Amino acid sequence: MAPRGSDATARADDGGPGGESQILRDLLASIAAGDRAAFTRLYDLTSSRIYGLAVRVVRDRHYAEEVVQEAYLQYWQRATDYEPTRGSVITWMMTIAHRRAVDRVRTENMQAEKMSEYGVRSAEPEAAQNLPLEAVVRSAEVSAVRTCLGHLTDLQRGSLELSYFGGLTYPEVAARTDTPLPTTKSRMRDGLRRLRSCLDAQEGR
Structure with missing residues (x-):
């Protein structure tokens, strides 16, 4: 889902009942009723601005595109949550997109920190429900962990990577x-x- 440029996007926050803001309110009301054509039109009018915000926050075009997709999914699912008395449609949309972008930055930072950790607490896998791989990493470097992951089966490696690098629970x-x-x-x-x-064998070398 690539953002689409539009002159109308720049006017998306214009006031007045006949301006772009009214158009966006009407579109959002239709989206709340399940109108897919209205959703496509909303995307055409606003995606460039939402994408621009995402790029400024995450500073990565690929991640920004993912943020845009996540934001528009939320617009579709939560169109009924919009309250005109609390601001314009574009402000509501930008707020949601900004939150999604900040969440993405935090997630990437957390993953980077996990990959650079050396002194990880020692615990049994059953007790480490959130990050079970950390239970055996201890003081091993990430490079050693990745090397050892290569010795596992595809299913074992995939599950452990989801847990450690993805931060998923069992x-x-x-x-x-x-x-x-x-x-x-x-x-x-x-x-x-x-x-x-x-890892024990790696440390013993």
Whole structure:
């Protein structure tokens, strides 16, 4: 979903019942009723401005495009939440987009921090529900972790990467991979054992 340029976008916050603001209010009301054509029109009129905001916040065009997609999905799902008395449609849209962009920046920063951690707490996998891979990383460098991940099966590696680098819990990994929770836990425990053995061998070199 690429942003579309439009002269109308620059006028999206014009006042007056006959101006662009009224058009956006009418479109949002139609979207709240499930009108897909109205949603497409709203996108045409506003996407360049939403994209510009996203780029300024995340400073990455690829991530900005993802933010735009997430924001417009939220506009579609929450069109009924808009209250004209609290501001214009474009202000409401920009606020949502800004929040999504800030969330993306925070997520990327958290992942960067995880990848650079050295002294991670020691704990058993069952006790580390949020970041189970950290239970076996301890003082190992991220490069060593990535090397050892390469020795796991594709399913084990994929599950552990979702948990550690994606920050997902066991239930979330199970849902993402469409796998029963007991199977996911067993797969990750086996993967963690193999990972621990590999990291111990790396440290002993």
